[in-house]
């Protein structure tokens with residue numbers, strides 16, 4: 397369920413016409429439905445209500461401050477992956493005691509800032525990192541909770557760029573090494589090894605790989621307990637898939653039903669780190685048609701948004717539904733249309749081979765399901781200012797982040813005479 401729906405032949409974000417937002421704010425523009433963010437967050441929360449559990453929204457999927465504020469006010473924790481995300485999380489007013497920090501390459505500065513802030517836990521990805529956190533915690537005289545991110549070696553069926561829990565990728569620690577590290581926890585007096593973390597990948601639409609990975613983690617926790625290592629928390633990561641086109645992903649309830657039996661038997665506190673599930677269908681990217689171009693072999697809709705605004709189609713071959721914001725009932729339907737941006741790269745496209753009504757200059761298109769890994773991956777490539785982010789709640793909308801200006805493009809730059 398999301399709150400982008402057609403009413404009277406035009407697309408609405410909650411109760412606001414997308415056309416009206418673009419008229420006021422310009423295009424391209426990201427539009428977020430805060431109601432959808434909350435609805436999806438609450439779906440997971442309810443599905444796991446029968447167990448002690450903390451949901452930490454994955455900030456890397458959408459780090460808009462208003463979004464973070466909205467979710468944390470509703471009780472969400474946050475899953476961060478950098479010092480910058482820590483900064484934004486705290487800026488949005490998040491409770492540090494509900495922040496978990498994952499990343500294979502945390503710097504000493506990032507670790508220091510996070511220990512100082514008093515975050516709930518680090519998800520640790522190497523032995524070297526354990527030493528670094530222990531060193532920082534000693535210096536600050538704190539005892540820091542940590543979980544090791546184990547690599548359960550499962551292979552979920554998803555794009556190979558977004559699998560993270562199989563042998564041979566850079567994430568996590570193999571189970572044998574991890575076991576040794578837990579047993580040797582006494583070597584790190586400033587760390588409390590009270591949790592186990594896993595995150596097996598993204599856009600996973602079936603429960604089987606999750607169940608398999610959680611079973612392995614559960615056996616691992618039991619093995620640790622037998623060895624005298626008390627584990628209180630199991631962080632099962634994110635990765636829940638969503639509908640981009642015709643996927644039929646598990647619902648939050650189905651996911652919970654599949655994994656809860658294993659988790660309940662274990663008697664631990666659960667942490668979840670959903671990103672895309674909460675943010676993916678909560679946002680769209682609205683863009684304007686600049687030109688329509690036909691050759692004997694192809695038709696192109698050239699729009700004002702490009703791969704610098706939304707890179708998922710270019711790098712993952714990701715599919716996003718693309719629909720006219722105002723239905724063109726009478727226009728001829730054209731097949732095989734590529735929707736491309738203005739950037740000087742052949743990889744600059746938002747969709748390929750689509751069926752669209754014949755569009756004209758100025759028509760608006762909505763790129764759907766762009767709330768996750770959209771704006772956060774935007775760049776200034778081709779010296780294009782980053783677009784605005786608008787939030788909608790009911791009948792109201794507001795610019796949550798201004799469109800960048802040309803002045804923003806040269807901020808921090810000096811013209812050196814060398």
Ligand SMILES: *Cc1c(COP(=O)(O)O)cnc(C)c1O
Pocket residue numbers: 454456457475477498595597598599633634635636669670671672673768
């Ligand atoms: C990216 C990431 C997530 C969120 O993944 P989604 O597929 O968006 O749910 C959760 N945990 C970790 C450690 C991540 O790196």
